[in-house]
Amino acid sequence: MLLSLATGIFFFTWVVTGLSLSLGLLILIIGVPLTVLFFGSVRGLALLEGRLVEALLGERMPRRPQYTDRSRSWLQRIGDMFTDGRTWLTLLYFVLMLPLGIVYFTIAVTLLSLSLGLIWAPVAAIFSGDIPGIYINDVNVLPMAASPLVAIVVAAVGVLLLLLTMHLARGIGKLHGMLAKNLLVRL
Numbered sequence: 001m002l003l004s005l006a007t008g009i010f011f012f013t014w015v016v017t018g019l020s021l022s023l024g025l026l027i028l029i030i031g032v033p034l035t036v037l038f039f040g041s042v043r044g045l046a047l048l049e050g051r052l053v054e055a056l057l058g059e060r061m062p063r064r065p066q067y068t069d070r071s072r073s074w075l076q077r078i079g080d081m082f083t084d085g086r087t088w089l090t091l092l093y094f095v096l097m098l099p100l101g102i103v104y105f106t107i108a109v110t111l112l113s114l115s116l117g118l119i120w121a122p123v124a125a126i127f128s129g130d131i132p133g134i135y136i137n138d139v140n141v142l143p144m145a146a147s148p149l150v151a152i153v154v155a156a157v158g159v160l161l162l163l164l165t166m167h168l169a170r171g172i173g174k175l176h177g178m179l180a181k182n183l184l185v186r187l
Contacts, residue, residue: 001104001105001108001169001173002104002108003056004100004101004104005102005104006101007049007052007097008098008099008102009101011045011093011094011097012094012095014041014045014094015094015095018038018042019038019091021034021038022038036081039082039087040081042087042090042094043081043087043090045094046090046093046184049184050180050184053177053181053184056173057173057174057176057177057180058173058177059178059180061184061185086184086185089183090184093180093184096179100176104176107168108165108169111161111164111168112162112165115158115161117158118154118155118157118161119159120158121154121155122151122155
């Protein structure tokens with residue numbers, strides 16, 4: 001989940017920059033080869049993302065992309081690349097990776113920091129010079145010095161939240177793997 005933010009930023013930037021340059025330079029001679037290279041790179045990145053999804057999420061992805069008919073000329077095969085629905089679905093997947101990466105990263109960091117903070121709050125309360133507890137707006141809403149039972153309950157809630165976070169991460173990974181398989185492979 002944490003890696004998805006970096007890959008999302010890269011893929012989104014690649015697609016937006018590649019499409020902008022390709023469409024903007026199509027009126028010049030250099031635009032056509034640049035567009036062909038961009039769409040070829042998108043197919044290569046889709047294969048790389050498929051390997052990454054397979055390695056990290058366990059979703060089985062095909063080993064090689066399905067090639068077009070070899071009996072066709074290379075110009076016809078380049079044309080097929082532009083009319084293939086998988087190319088356009090891959091572009092959609094890469095654009096979706098940025099908002100999904102932001103959501104995944106936010107969920108992971110928020111829930112992990114909250115659960116680890118709750119787990120270690122009783123330990124920090126022991127070494128704190130202040131009245132130990134959980135403060136909200138400088139008000140001690142849960143004083144841990146009042147009862148050791150409160151400290152145990154806070155740590156237990158933190159452990160439970162950590163376990164729930166891990167299960168949520170696994171579920172999000174399964175859903176993301178299904179999304180990747182449907183947008184990168186199937187048509």
